[in-house]
Amino acid sequence: MSLFKHKSDPHTTYGIYHQIDASISNYIMYLVESKDGLNHWHDVRRIDLFASQGKAWLNPNGEDIVIAYEQSNATWGGNSVRLLHYKNLAELRKGHYAEQLDLPKSLVKECCEGTPSFEGFERWNGDLKSSKFFMRFHYLSKDRYDHD
Secondary structure (H helix, E strand, O other), X not given: OEEEEEOOEEEEEEEEEEEEEOOOOEEEEEEEEEXXXXXXXXXXXXXXXXXXXXXXXXXXXXXXXXXXXXXXXXXXXXXXXXXXXXXXXXXXXXXXXXXXXXXXOOOOOOOEEEEEEEEEEEEOOOOOOOOEEEEEEEEEOOOOOEEO
16 A cells, blocks of 8 residues: 655644455555544545556646556556546545546557566656656566566
8 A cells, every 4th residue: 555644734643555346356545544643544536547556646736636547447558547637636536637647658569568666756847747757667568577
């Protein structure tokens, strides 16, 4: 589970986790919250279907939240990385993202890319397409070896 605290709600710990759902033979990713540390978690909402390995980036100078995750039903086919941008915590809690960006596969055509993590943001312009950030991810190539 990826954990974070947001400055607009400093007494709550939020988490992003995925769970297998037999009805779709895949994962569903959720946002959860805990008001007492790490003991009691409550679902806030479903983030996406066919989704796993979510990580959150919080803008240190604003309210924006970006969630990166592995999406197995993405625009580019196969597993790839999807980003969702929320203007603030309230919009994340409601499930209203401002923009979605499916990253094109950057390695070889016949591979899966996923398990993203943020390495840093060089420039945040308030949107995904004009901002510059660095990410890491795993990929599974045609040779069937897992790489980082």
